[in-house]
Amino acid sequence: MRELETERPRKSTYPINPLILNRWSPRSMTGQDLDNEEIMPLFEAARWAPSSYNNQPWRFIYAKRNTEHWERLFNLLAEGNKTWAINSSLLVVVISRKNFEHNEKPARTHQFDAGSAWENLALEAFSRGLVAHGMQGFDYDKARIDLEIPDNFEVMAMIAIGKKGPREDLPPELQEKEKLTDRKPLTDIVMEGIYRK
Secondary structure (H helix, E strand, O other): OOOOOOOOOOOOOOOOOHHHHHOOOOOOEOOOOOOHHHHHHHHHHHHOOOOHHHOOOEEEEEEEOOOOOHHHHHOOEOHHHHHHHOOOOEEEEEEEEOEOOOOOOEOOOHHHHHHHHHHHHHHHHHHOOEEEEEEOOEOHHHHHHHOOOOOOEEEEEEEEEEEEOOHHHOOHHHHOOOOOOOOOOHHHHOOOOOOOO
16 A cells, blocks of 8 residues: 555544545546556445445446546536546546345435445545545536436436646635545544434
8 A cells, every 4th residue: 555645644533544544535636547457446446345235236437538428427517616627537426226136125225335335436546646536516417317327326426536636736715625624523423322412
């Protein structure tokens, strides 16, 4: 695994794997093309995520920059995301099958499972020195139509992937956001026995 470099180290309350602690989602990317040897290991990592009944409901629709598919995915993005995602190497739409394949009954955890696959992809990308930035800022309805996504799949998110670029390449308002962020304390998110505010 490559050396995990960060601008300022994060501090966890308890010791955890540095890959998890230091992963983040920058926006600045170089626009340099990625080949299949760089791209496919990310999807391979996602493939091995856990899922209910081993259903594996996630699917990834991707487009490399400088290909015939790029504009179709790029044009789904909200204007604010277009300003920086234009320099990504790969755009991905994540979808998830709503029903189990083995019996077509509703898979209540399909979104949870697709999130596990995304996290695997994000961690693998970070371990390889790549940016993987998840987004909800895109047109979900247009994605369904333009990408011919069947009704039994839910459109979940988009991801911009690429090689990290300098912060200075971003518009000034985004340069301010291009930094490691902290997380809520454990006392805000972990409750023993019952829900507490």
